[in-house]
Amino acid sequence: MTRRAAAGGSRLAAARRVVVKVGSALLVEKTTGSVNRDWLEALAEDIAALRARGQEVVLVSSGAIALGRRELGLARGKPRLEEKQAAAAVGQIHLAHAWKEVLGQRGFTVAQVLLTLGDTEERRRYLNARNTLTTLLRLGAIPVINENDTVATAEIRYGDNDRLGARVAQMVSADCLVLLSDVDGLYTADPTREPDAQFIPEVDGITPQIEAMAGGSASDVGSGGMATKVMAAKIAVAAGCSLCIAAGREMHPLERIESGARCTWFVADASPVTVRKQWIAGMLKPGGDLTVDAGAARALREGKSLLPAGVVRVSGRFDRGDAVVVRDPGGLEIARGLAAYSSVDAERICGRRSAELESLLGYRGRDEMIHRDDLVLT
Helix, strand or coil, X not given: CCHHHHHHHHHHHHCCEEEEEECHXXXXXXXXXXXXXXXXXXXXXXXXXXXXXXXXXEEEECCHHHHHHHHHCCCCCCCCHHHHHHHHHXXXXXXXXXXXXXXXXXXXXXXXXXXXXXXXXXXXXXXXXXXXXXXXXXXXXXXXXXXCCCCCCHHXXXXXHHHHHHHHXXXXXXCEEEEEECCXXXXXXXXXXXXXXXXXXXXXXXXXXXHHCCCCCCCCCCCXXXXXXXXXXHHHHHCCCEEEEEECCCCCHHHHHHCCCCEEEECCCCCHHHHHHHHHHCCCCCCEEEEECHHHHHHHHCCCCECHHHEEEEEECCCCCCEEEEECCCCCEEEEEECCCCHHXXXXXXXXXXXXXXXXXXXXXXXXXXXXXXXXXX
16 A cells, blocks of 8 residues: 555545445446445445434435436436436436435435525525534434426536535545545546546546546446536535545445545545635625624634624624624624525624524524524634
């Protein structure tokens, strides 16, 4: 094992929150069109090992369309859009059931989450999806995510789960994203066409030269080629998440990565929390101001969240998830953060204790006006 390979395996072992993307070509038997059960069982054992040492895991799983095609008797090749959507509707049931079986028998609760491009691009839907996923993780569940192919049309869909996996990693502030595929990493050229192509074990920066090395999909079952994986890496690394492209066909693919199996790592140079806070601090047009009392200002400097009880005045108009400026009693800016409430609701609950919020708003929201993970001192 090389020192660089060992370092890659340690990145996976040390990650607090891991997103694993599984391609159709791995999960679905090419000859029969059914679930590759033995392989899935081995992957479930790997996931159980991650969970046993306290790591959180999110799965992004392809396979619904491939499984549905078999059930509906559709011919191989590229089906029409309406046939794809019908196949997804049928296949998603089998896909979710397979994950529930292999993970459930190991004691894990499995949740199915279907997303479209709009769910990761439109602010309110993004926040709802993020809150759902982080709550599932907090409660110990393993979310299994797929694109909602039944309703998504060509104009509003990703078309591959590599980039969806990167958006999910960004959404949940994961520090490691593993793309399990039918290729073992990035080469200087397509190795199936150019035998002299050189393998690249680690990428520290995604340059135009790196992007030019990407090729097309090697599988007629999956839809994501190397180009989509490099695009996914750009999204993930920008969010502080290191990304690994690894061959997944062998049994126990995650264990193999940790043991030094060949793979390509796109390395992030900052943590997800650091990147998120840099983004918050750099917001040029916050939506409003929250003025806090002296006790709240002191608590923020000690690294605590901002509670409604410490807010004495709300200024401006903003929605939940918008950036706001936090000011001390003298009007000096002391922090910026993402508001957990709109300005309308913030005005209703400022100065109130957390126990009163539900009766004031008519719904159970967050205890914090701004959570410490969404706040940066300025």
